Amino acid sequence: MDRLTNTIRPYAWGSTTAIPELLGTPPTGEPQAELWFGAHPGAPSHLERGPLDQVIAADPVRELGPSTVRRHGPHLPFLLKLLAAGTPVSLQVHPDLDQAKTGHAAEERAGIPFTAPHRNYKDANHKPELICALTPFDGLCGFRRPAETADLIAGLGVDSLKPYADLLRAHPEEAALREVLTAVLTADRTAIAETVAETAAAATRIGGRYTVYADIARHYPGDPGVIAALLLNHIRLQPGEAIYLSAGVPHTYLHGLGVEIMANSDNVLRCGLTPKHIDVPELLRVVRFAPTDAAVLRPEADVDGAEVYDTPATEFRLSRHVLAPDSAPRDLTSAGPQILLCTTGRVTTGELTLGPGDSVFVPAGEKTEISGADNGAGTLFRATVPD
Template structure:
């Protein structure tokens, strides 16, 4: 078992206070958006096994079966298939979707064939993997997830009283649900940029004046003036997760995180197709291939189980659970069939003989038995083998 040293990513949307507050350190004044725990090549965790500091990626590469176990290597290859994060949104993230596995493999192969550099700003597929993800709130956490029913979205747009939005509301009322959502999103993202900027400005003024159901969209107006993504975002459900609640995001589901601190667990991929709320590349034709135009309520879940509380996920690349360790409770012996990362978010529990403070994490190789004890909250990230 290895205590991990992790990189904090300073993306512009990050909170300046949430991660320092959890870690118990002074803020730097700069945004601190994500703390990565895992073996992703962009920022692998570091550890020391007595021969000096190395990365978790290098440790796994040196002996995959020892670190991951034979079953995980057979199923996922010689790599850690998940990435665990602390995510702290102080401003809205981009409106985005992720491809499924087949789409990612095809898109990556195509861009490789066309010789698009891996670091090119217009590249869509960084790897041939899908990127399902789960977010679990540590504080009240606001996000947008999945499409509203088109008639509901039409009513929301009409309520703003902006004349230039009427054709979009009419589109939503004129077709079956999936066709209506596709036509509406396509129309917004391909509209004349100057005209759309004026529409967004008028809509923004109405959003700030009306409040109520429009309040979640006010930060979008502030951070992304004139961006078509402001209108596109109104097609989506607003979700507020309370601490301990989680939400799974599958392929093709449009979403954007708005504000809050959470634990995020995802497949080890960088593939993102953006629809707006960003200065980054937006590839509308490719995006429209990936989006699933299916309305529905986001499935907010609380963990199930006694002792180990599990957040259900339909994918095998990751499994998220939580232990809330109470005074006087018996220790928990963790299963050892697969690799795991343990993250403390409250109290001062112990993993084996290692005492953990909030924000500290450990990597446990497959086959190594470990007990959780003490008082506090520990999240467990592993795989299903």
């Protein structure tokens, strides 16, 4: 197995302290939003043998195993991250596989540069994802039922919001959600900025369940995404709890530190809470306008002592191992590739001892055992490909 050197992504919404505190390094004063563990070409991890994407490309079958290559091609199918939100992440959705392939091909034919700010599809892959909280973690995920949102909006007492509440009550649920989101995103920017300001003032004054929207508006004054955020379920995860996001589900992460895993993609279509490009027609094609319950996912015990986060994703499987000091070795040998990430304490694997933030890449079939180190308990997250 190979110890990984990984890249910090300094997105503006990132916390300045959460990842440094986990790593035990001094803050730089700059946002540190994500730490990537994987082979995505945007920021591949490095081994002594070279960048992980190049190592895999040189011998995919050896590194990934024949089954993974057969099912997913000659690329690591997942991307693991530490995500640290200090302010709200852009409100966004991800395409399904067909939408990603079609959109990527169309932008390639059009000759849109990969780095162009209006480029939607950086690759031809979908991006199902799972985030597991390491600290208390807040987010918005999936559409709330329109009637409940209409009541929430009415409670603010903002006259310019009343037409949205009326639409939510007057039409079938999916049609109502589509009409309201379309109206918000295509509204006159001056008029919607005034509505956002009035909404923020009312939310600040009332407090309670409205506090989250006042905070969003404080970070994104005048942004239509503040009104779009009212349509979504508010979730609060405790450490160890997770949420799974499939294609087309609008979401944003508001605050907290978590382990995130996804298919190996960077495709994002934004709805708001960002100065970046918003392609409204493409967004409306991708969003699934169906109310959903924001179901909290809790790990299930497995026979090897792991706690597994079960999802329908075929590209990844995330599990957690909580190890006591000097615990008996657990055999994690797998026919596919693995990335192991320590988040607390110390964990021993092979001849290596991992501390918080340390990670290793394990090629397919390589003998792998983990145990608690002799100086304390440890927690290790394991990213693999489902059998």
